[in-house]
Amino acid sequence: MADNRAPSSEILECPLEEIHSTGSKRNGVWVKLLALLFLIGVTIVLYQTNVFRFFFSRQEILEFLESLGPLAFAGFIILQAAQVVLAPIPGEITGLIGGFLYGPVVGVLLSTTGLVLGSFLAFFLSRTFGRPFIEKFIDESLLKRFDYLLHHKGLFLIFVLFLIPGFPKDYLCFILGLGHLTTFEFLAVSTVGRLFGTILLTLGGGFIRYHEYGKLSILIGVAALFTVIVYVFRERLERHFQTLHARHHCKKSVGRSNSVL
Numbered sequence: 001m002a003d004n005r006a007p008s009s010e011i012l013e014c015p016l017e018e019i020h021s022t023g024s025k026r027n028g029v030w031v032k033l034l035a036l037l038f039l040i041g042v043t044i045v046l047y048q049t050n051v052f053r054f055f056f057s058r059q060e061i062l063e064f065l066e067s068l069g070p071l072a073f074a075g076f077i078i079l080q081a082a083q084v085v086l087a088p089i090p091g092e093i094t095g096l097i098g099g100f101l102y103g104p105v106v107g108v109l110l111s112t113t114g115l116v117l118g119s120f121l122a123f124f125l126s127r128t129f130g131r132p133f134i135e136k137f138i139d140e141s142l143l144k145r146f147d148y149l150l151h152h153k154g155l156f157l158i159f160v161l162f163l164i165p166g167f168p169k170d171y172l173c174f175i176l177g178l179g180h181l182t183t184f185e186f187l188a189v190s191t192v193g194r195l196f197g198t199i200l201l202t203l204g205g206g207f208i209r210y211h212e213y214g215k216l217s218i219l220i221g222v223a224a225l226f227t228v229i230v231y232v233f234r235e236r237l238e239r240h241f242q243t244l245h246a247r248h249h250c251k252k253s254v255g256r257s258n259s260v261l
């Protein structure tokens with residue numbers, strides 16, 4: 001005798017949920033793939049049109065911003081954000097130009113706004129596309145060097161790294177996108193950490209504009225001394241946080257073993 005009973009709702013719901021979940025995952029993969037192809041295409045276009053070279057020329061940037069007229073503020077913010085996302089481009093040039101064109105107060109405000117925007121974009125791209133994406137332009141040795149930051153927040157150490165003049169902070173934004181920091185934590189520590197270097201560069205740009213080379217020499221000396229001091233303590237801090245991470249990892253492993261037993 002044939003079984004004419006209607007299929008239960010549980011039997012129907014499970015396959016539908018699986019189909020919906022599978023469809024969502026496939027859509028997410030396609031969106032990420034298209035976005036990645038778009039980014040690669042933009043990078044190729046920028047390279048072919050010599051836009052990268054533009055960021056290395058102080059004179060070309062100055063002429064470009066002056067040509068924008070009333071929109072120069074917005075143009076400068078976009079340039080600052082772009083030099084973070086396009087990590088190999090030196091941010092020191094745009095920092096000096098901010099002080100050269102807008103003075104110490106407005107220059108710091110504009111530079112900070114652009115750096116926050118660019119840092120967020122770098123962090124967001126890394127968190128969205130993951131390690132395979134950033135491995136395309138960040139050396140594996142650099143990723144391994146800061147691998148412990150991906151498993152332990154170490155906010156104070158991250159703050160110190162952003163504080164060091166000349167440290168590759170733009171790469172650090174991408175690396176931290178792979179870790180456990182929340183977006184708010186990342187923006188807070190990166191913004192405050194970058195502020196000292198931003199002020200130094202902005203002041204330097206103002207000194208260059210008004211030919212105050214004596215003050216500029218003192219500023220460079222102070223920055224160099226500060227860099228040496230921070231580098232010395234940075235190595236100790238890195239070892240300290242690496243030790244903390246190792247202990248934390250061991251405790252988690254022991255805890256899991258005890259729970260299994």
